[in-house]
Amino acid sequence: MRTLFRRWVDIGTGNIALFASVSTVILVIVFALMLFLKAYPIFMENSLGNLIFSSKWAPMKGSFGFFDFILGTLWVTALSMIIAAPLSILTALYLVEYAPKWVKIVMDPAIDLLAGIPSVVYGVWGVVVIVPFVRELGDRVGYTSTGYSVLAGGIVLALMIIPIMTSVMQEVLRSTPIGLREVSLSVGATKWETTRYIVCRHALGGVIAAGIMGLSRAFGETIAVLMVVGNQVIMPRSLFDPGYPIPALIANNYGEMMSIRLYDAAIMTAALILMGVVFITQLAARLVVRRMMYGREAP
Amino acid sequence: MIRRIEENVFKFLMLISTLIVFLGVAGLLFVVMIKGVPVMSWEMISHCPSGGDLMGAKPGILNAITGTLIIGFGATFLATLASLPVIVFIHGYAHRKIWVSIVRFALDLLWGIPSIVYGVLGFMVMLFFRMKASLLAGMITVALLEFPIAARGMDEVIRLVPKALKETAFAIGSTRAETTMKVILKQALPGILTALLIAFGRGVGDAASVLLTTGYSEDLPTSFTDPVATLPLAIFQQLGSPYPEVQVRAYASALVLTIIILIISISTRYLMRRFESKHVGG
Amino acid sequence: MSHLMVENLNLYYGKMHALKDITVAIPDHQITAIIGPSGCGKSSLLKSFNRLIDLTDNTRVTGKVLLDGQNIYETGLDLAAIRKKMGLLLQTPWPLPMSIFENVAYGLRIHHVAKRRELKEKVEYYLRRAGLWDEVKDRLHRPASALSKGQQQRLALARGLAVEPEIILADEATSALDPLSSKKIEELFTELKSVYSIVIVTHILRQARRIADYVLFMYMGELVEHGPADKIFKDPKDPRTKAYVIGEIS
Numbered sequence: 001m002r003t004l005f006r007r008w009v010d011i012g013t014g015n016i017a018l019f020a021s022v023s024t025v026i027l028v029i030v031f032a033l034m035l036f037l038k039a040y041p042i043f044m045e046n047s048l049g050n051l052i053f054s055s056k057w058a059p060m061k062g063s064f065g066f067f068d069f070i071l072g073t074l075w076v077t078a079l080s081m082i083i084a085a086p087l088s089i090l091t092a093l094y095l096v097e098y099a100p101k102w103v104k105i106v107m108d109p110a111i112d113l114l115a116g117i118p119s120v121v122y123g124v125w126g127v128v129v130i131v132p133f134v135r136e137l138g139d140r141v142g143y144t145s146t147g148y149s150v151l152a153g154g155i156v157l158a159l160m161i162i163p164i165m166t167s168v169m170q171e172v173l174r175s176t177p178i179g180l181r182e183v184s185l186s187v188g189a190t191k192w193e194t195t196r197y198i199v200c201r202h203a204l205g206g207v208i209a210a211g212i213m214g215l216s217r218a219f220g221e222t223i224a225v226l227m228v229v230g231n232q233v234i235m236p237r238s239l240f241d242p243g244y245p246i247p248a249l250i251a252n253n254y255g256e257m258m259s260i261r262l263y264d265a266a267i268m269t270a271a272l273i274l275m276g277v278v279f280i281t282q283l284a285a286r287l288v289v290r291r292m293m294y295g296r297e298a299p
Numbered sequence: 300m301i302r303r304i305e306e307n308v309f310k311f312l313m314l315i316s317t318l319i320v321f322l323g324v325a326g327l328l329f330v331v332m333i334k335g336v337p338v339m340s341w342e343m344i345s346h347c348p349s350g351g352d353l354m355g356a357k358p359g360i361l362n363a364i365t366g367t368l369i370i371g372f373g374a375t376f377l378a379t380l381a382s383l384p385v386i387v388f389i390h391g392y393a394h395r396k397i398w399v400s401i402v403r404f405a406l407d408l409l410w411g412i413p414s415i416v417y418g419v420l421g422f423m424v425m426l427f428f429r430m431k432a433s434l435l436a437g438m439i440t441v442a443l444l445e446f447p448i449a450a451r452g453m454d455e456v457i458r459l460v461p462k463a464l465k466e467t468a469f470a471i472g473s474t475r476a477e478t479t480m481k482v483i484l485k486q487a488l489p490g491i492l493t494a495l496l497i498a499f500g501r502g503v504g505d506a507a508s509v510l511l512t513t514g515y516s517e518d519l520p521t522s523f524t525d526p527v528a529t530l531p532l533a534i535f536q537q538l539g540s541p542y543p544e545v546q547v548r549a550y551a552s553a554l555v556l557t558i559i560i561l562i563i564s565i566s567t568r569y570l571m572r573r574f575e576s577k578h579v580g581g
Numbered sequence: 582m583s584h585l586m587v588e589n590l591n592l593y594y595g596k597m598h599a600l601k602d603i604t605v606a607i608p609d610h611q612i613t614a615i616i617g618p619s620g621c622g623k624s625s626l627l628k629s630f631n632r633l634i635d636l637t638d639n640t641r642v643t644g645k646v647l648l649d650g651q652n653i654y655e656t657g658l659d660l661a662a663i664r665k666k667m668g669l670l671l672q673t674p675w676p677l678p679m680s681i682f683e684n685v686a687y688g689l690r691i692h693h694v695a696k697r698r699e700l701k702e703k704v705e706y707y708l709r710r711a712g713l714w715d716e717v718k719d720r721l722h723r724p725a726s727a728l729s730k731g732q733q734q735r736l737a738l739a740r741g742l743a744v745e746p747e748i749i750l751a752d753e754a755t756s757a758l759d760p761l762s763s764k765k766i767e768e769l770f771t772e773l774k775s776v777y778s779i780v781i782v783t784h785i786l787r788q789a790r791r792i793a794d795y796v797l798f799m800y801m802g803e804l805v806e807h808g809p810a811d812k813i814f815k816d817p818k819d820p821r822t823k824a825y826v827i828g829e830i831s
Contacts, residue, residue, distance in 0.1 A: 010474035013384075014392050020384030021398075024450075025405040031412070031420055038423070090309075090316035098313065107317065109568060110324045116497075116560050117327065118504025119414075120531045124538060124553045125327045128334060159323045166320070179675040182633050183737065187688035187744050188665030192306040197687070201678045220413025222507045223535065247415045247507075254422070254511045271419045278411040286407075 035275060039268035051269070057233050064266045066273075068235050072150065072243030075236050076225055077218045079154025084162050084218075085211055091162075092169035097195050115163035123227030126156040131228055138240045145240035148230035153243065156224050165214040172206030173199060209288045216281040220274055222247035246270050328557070335554025338547045344555065348517050358545075360552050365519050366527035367556075369434065371503040374441035375449070378498055381442070382450035390457050390465075391479030403454070409447035415507040417444045422511050432514030435523040440512045444505060445498040452494025456574070457487045489574035493567050500563040504556060506531035530556045584609055584747050584778055585630065590644035592625055592634065599625050601802045602644070607748075607795075612770055612779045614789040614810070617799035618825065623782040626799065627752050630780070631667045632660060649747075665692070668741025668777075672753040674733035676725035677740075681717050684725045684736055688744040703743060711739035712769055731762025738769065749773065751781040755788065767792050786826070790814055798822045 042051070046064055054065025095107055134155075135147030176199045184194040200207075230242020231252060250270050253263070346359035385402065393399045421440025430436045460483055468478040484491065502508075506529075514526025515536070530552055537549035585607040592600035600622050607613050615623045628634045630646060632653055645652040653663050665688075677684050685704045686694075694700055704721075708714040713735040717728070725736055734754060741749065751770070755763035770779050771792055783789055789796060789810070796813040798806045798821075806813065806822045817823045 006474055006477070010476040013387060013476035013480070017384045017388035017392050020381060021388040021393075021402045024385055024402060024409070028405045028408050034420060034423055035416075087316045087319060090313045091320050094313035094317045098310065099317070103317070107321060109564070110321060112568065113561070113564050114320075114324050114327075116500050116504075116564050118506070118531055118556060118560065120504070120506050120534045121331060121553050121557055121560075122327070124334075124534060124549060125330050127538060128330055129326065159327070162320060162323070177675070178636065179671055179673050180677070181636065182671065183669060183675045183740070184677070184687075185633065185636075185661075186631060186664050186667065186669035186750075187691065187740060188661045189688075189691050190302070190306065190661045192309070193302065193691055196305075196309075198677060216411055220411070220415070222413060222415040223531070227535070227538070247413060250415050250419060251507060251510060254418075268419070271416045274413055274416055278413070279408060282404075282407055282411050286404075 032272075032275065035268050035272045039265050039272050042262055042265040042269055045262070055235060059260050059263045059266065064262070064269075066246075066270070068233050069244055069246050069249050069270070071235055072229070072248075073219065073245040075150040075243055076153040076157060076229065076245050077215065079150060079239070080157035080161060080218045081211070081215060083154060083158035084165060084214060087158070088162050088165035088169060088210070088214070089207065092166050092173060093195065095166075096170050096173040097191070097199070111163045111166055114159070115167070119160075119221065119223040120227075122156055122160055122224035126152060126224060126228040130155050134240065141240075143238060143240040146230070146242070148228055148242050149240045150229060150236045150243040151239040153225040153229035153245070154239075156228055157218050157221055160221060160224060161214040161217050164217060165210045168210035168213060169203075169207050172203045172210065175206075176202050205288050205291060209285045212281050212285040212288065216278055216285070219277050219281075220247060222251050226251055246274060250274075331550070331553050331557050334547070334550035335557075338551040339554060343548075343551055347519060358548050360530070360533060360548070360555065362517055362519055362528040363530045363533040363552060364555060366434070366513070366516075367503055367530040367559075369520065370437050370441055370509070370513070370527070370529060371499055373434075373438040374445050374502045375495060375499045377438065377442035378445035378449045378502075379495060381446050382453060385450050386453045386457065387476075387479050387484075389454060390483060391475045406447050406450050406454070410451050412447075413507070414444055414505050415510075418508045418510050418512065421508060425512055431524065432512055432526050433524045434513065434520045434527045437509045437513035437527065437529070438523075440508045441502040441505065444508050445502045448501055449494055449498040452497055453487075453491050456490030456494055457483060459490070460486050487574070489570045493570045493574065496563055496567050496570070500560055500567075503563075504531060504560060506535055530559075583607055584649055585780075586647040587630075588645040588647065590626075590629065590646060591642070592622075592629055593641040594637070595639045599802050600629065603804045605797060605804060605807055607778060607780060609778045610774055610776075611794035612774050612781060612792050613795040613797065614793035615780065615782045615797045615799060616784070616786065616789050616825070617805075619784065620801075621799040622802045623784075623799055624752050626797075627750050627780065627782050630748075630750060631664050631669065633664075633669070635660075665744050666747050668738075668744070668746040668749045670734065670737050670741065670749070670751040670754040672756050674730065674737045676728070676733045676736060679725065680722045681725045681728070681736060682721040685739050685743050688740060692744060704739075707739040707743045708736075710742055710773075711735045712765060713739060729762075731758050731765065734758060734762065734766060735769070738766070742773075747777060749777050749779045751779065753782055753784065756783075756785070763788075786828070798825065800825070 042064060051064060051066050052070065053067050054063070055067045056063040056065040057068060095104055099107070130152045131147035134149050134152045135145055138145035138147070180198055180202060181194055184198045189197070225245055226248040229245065229248060231244050231248055232242040233244050234241065236243040250267055253267060343358055343360055344364065345361055347362040348359040389399050389402060417440055421436065421443060424439065425432070425436045464482060464486060465478060468482045473482070509529050509532055513529055513532070515528050515532065516526045517528070520527040534549045534552045534556065537545050537552060540546055583606040587603050587605050590600055590603040591598070603626065615626060617623050625634065629642065634640050634642065642654055646654060648663060648666060677687055679687070682704055685707055686700050689700055689703055694703065705714060708717065713732060716732060725733065728736060755766050758766065767788065770781070773779065793810040796807060796810045797804060798813065800821050806817060806819045813822065814826055817826055
C-alpha cells in the first residue's frame with residue numbers, strides 16, 4: 001500500500017513539475033505574442049523604416065518616429081558602458097589578483113549591496129548628487145544645462161551595472177587554472193606579465209560575456225534613468241542635452257496611451273523592441289560562453 | 300623598463316577603479332542617510348498620510364511600507380509556488396538534456412526582461428481580466444517579475460549540490476519525488492532561501508512593475524481589490540512633487556527602503572555562508 | 582659547488598609541517614629523482630626550489646635554498662630572474678592560449694628578444710631541441726591546444742628551454758602521457774642532462790630506475806635518504822627506503 005502511495009506521489013509531482021516547466025516556456029511565447037498583437041496595428045500605417053528613422057513624434061497626429069528615443073537609449077547605454085566597463089575590469093582584476101584580504105572583505109559586500117539597491121534609490125541619489133554635478137560641469141565647459149541629461153543618465157546607469165559585471169568578471173578570472181599561472185611564472189614572467197598576457201587572454205570570453213550582461217541590464221533599466229535624464233523628445237546632440245530613452249517612453253506614457261489612437265500600439269512596439277534586444281543579447285552571451293567552454297578544452 | 304612602467308600604471312589604475320567603485324557605494328548610502336535621517340520620525344513610519352499627502356498635508360509612510368511588504372511577501376509566495384515545480388523538473392525529472400536547456404533558456408529570457416515590460420504585461424493582464432489597479436494586480440505583476448529570479452537563483456544553488464548525493468538516493472530506491480524533495484531540496488535549503496530572499500528584495504524595490512498596476516492610496520489596504528501605495532512609487536512621486544516639504548519625504552521613504560534592502564543583503568550573506576560551509580563540496 | 586643546494590629547509594602550510602629540515606645538494610648535470618609515497622612532500626619540495634610555493638596561501642618557509650650561492654628566500658630579490666633559471670614541466674602541459682610559435686616565443690619576448698629573425702631562429706632551435714620541430718614546422722601558427730598531449734609536453738619543454746635555464750624541474754611530467762610520449766620525454770631528459778641539471782618528481786619507480794643518476798627518497802615530509810641511484814636502489818640503508826624501493830609502501 002505504502003509503495004503505491006509513493007508511486008502515486010512520484011507521478012503526481014512529476015506531472016506538476018512538467019506542467020510548470022512547459023508553462024514557463026509557453027509563458028515566454030505568450031508574452032511575446034501579447035506585445036506583438038498589440039503593437040501590430042502600428043505597422044499597418046507606418047513602414048518599419050519610418051518608425052525607426054523618423055524623428056517626428058506626434059502621437060496625436062499619428063506620426064510615430066522612434067528615432068529620437070532610439071538615439072536617447074543609445075546615448076545613455078553607450079555612456080554607461082564607456083564608464084562602467086573599464087571600471088569593472090580594472091576593479092575585478094585588482095580584487096582577484098592584487099588586493100590584500102581586508103580590501104576584499106570590504107569590497108565584496110559593498111558590491112553585493114550595490115547590486116541590491118533599488119532603482120528608485122539610485123534615482124534619488126542621481127537627482128541629489130549627479131544632476132547638480134552635471135550642471136556644474138556643463139557650466140565649466142560652456143554648456144548651459146539643467147543637469148538633467150544623458151550624461152547624468154549614463155553615470156547613474158554605469159553605477160548600476162558595475163556590480164553585475166564586476167562579480168561575473170571576478171568569477172571568470174578566478175577560474176584561471178593555477179597550472180597556467182605556474183608555467184608562465186616559471187619562464188620568468190612577473191605577476192603582472194602573467195596577468196596581462198595569460199590570465200586576460202584565457203578569461204577573455206567570459207569577460208566579454210560579462211560585458212554583454214551589463215549591456216543587457218543597461219538597456220532595460222527604467223526608473224533611475226528616467227529620473228535624471230530630462231525626458232525631452234529631442235535628439236541629444238551633446239552629453240549635456242536631455243534625452244528620452246525607450247524605457248522612459250513606456251513608463252511616462254502608460255497613462256495616456258489609452259486615449260490616443262495607436263498610442264498603445266506604439267508603446268507596445270517600444271516594449272517589443274526592448275524584449276527583442278534582451279533576446280539577442282542573451283543569445284549572444286550564451287554563444288560566447290559556450291564557445292569559451294568548448295573551444296578551449298582543459299588540457 | 301617599459302614593462303615596469305606599464306605595470307605601475309595599471310596597478311595605479313586598478314587601485315583608482317576600486318576606489319571609485321567603493322566611493323560610489325559609500326556615497327550612495329551616505330546621501331540616503333544624510334538626507335533621510337533628518338526627515339525620519341516615529342510618526343512618519345507609524346502613520347498613514349492624510350489629507351492629500353502629495354500636496355503637503357500630514358506626512359506618513361505607513362501606507363507605503365505596508366503595501367510594499369504585503370506585495371513583497373505575497374508576490375514572493377506566488378513566485379515560489381511557481382518556481383519550485385520547475386526546479387523539481389530540472390533537477391529531478393528531466394530525462395534529456397535538451398529539455399533542461401530549453402527550460403533554462405526560457406528562464407534566462409524571462410530573467411532578462413526589463414521590469415518595465417513586466418509592468419506593461421501586468422497591465423495587459425489586468426485589462427484582460429477587467430481588474431482595477433489594485434493590490435492583487437500589483438502582486439501578480441511582481442510575482443511574474445520575481446519568478447525567473449527565484450527559479451534561476453535556486454537552480455544555480457542546487458547545481459552546487461554534489462551529484463553523488465542524488466545518485467546515492469536513487470541507489471537505495473527512492474522515487475524521483477522523494478529524492479528531489481527530501482534529499483536535494485533539503486541539502487540546498489539555505490541556498491534556496493537565499494534565492495527567495497534575493498527575489499523578494501528585487502520585488503520590493505521595483506517601481507516600474509507597480510507603476511500602473513497598484514494605483515495609489517493613502518490608506519492601508521483592506522482587501523485585495525483596493526489600490527495600494529508602495530515605497531518605490533511613493534519615493535518617485537514624492538520626489539516629483541512641486542512642494543519641497545513633500546520632496547524631502549522621499550528621502551525618508553528611500554531610507555526605509557534602503558534599510559529593508561540592507562537587512563535582506565546581510566541575511567543573504569549569512570545564509571550563503573552557512574550553505575557553503577555545510578553543504579557544498581561533498 | 583652545485584648550482585642548487587638546500588639547507589635546513591622547513592615548509593609549513595598553516596599549521597601543517599610539510600617539509601622537515603631538508604638539507605641536500607642537487608648534483609649538476611645529472612638527473613635527480615625525488616621519489617616517495619603520495620603526500621610525502623615531493624611536489625612541495627620541487628615547488629620550493631623556484632618559489633612557486635609562494636602562490637599558495639598561508640605558507641611559511643624557514644631555511645635556505647641556494648641557487649648559485651644565493652639564498653632565493655631572501656627578501657627583496659627579483660623573483661622573475663630567479664625563476665627564469667629553472668624551467669618547469671608539470672603533469673598537465675598547460676599550453677599557453679596562443680599559437681605554437683608564440684608559446685615558445687613567450688619567454689623570449691618577455692626577456693626582450695624582439696627582432697623577428699632572432700625569434701624565429703630561436704624558436705626553431707628550441708623546438709628541435711625538444712624533438713618537436715619536424716612535427717610542427719608546417720603549422721607553427723596554429724593554436725597550441727590542437728596538439729596531442731605528448732606534443733604539448735614537448736612544447737612545454739621547448740618553452741622552458743627557450744629562456745636558457747640552468748636547471749629543469751619536472752613534476753610527474755610523464756604521468757599523464759601515453760607510453761610512447763613518455764619514452765620520448767625520458768630520452769630528451771637523458772640527452773639534456775649534459776647541458777642542464779634535471780630534477781624530476783615521479784611516483785613511477787621504474788622510471789626512476791631507468792633514468793635517474795641521483796635519488797632523493799622522501800617520507801612524510803622528511804628527506805629519509807639520498808645518494809647515487811645505484812646505491813639507493815641496490816643497497817638502501819634506511820628500512821623505510823628499503824620497503825618503498827621493494828614496493829611495499831606505495
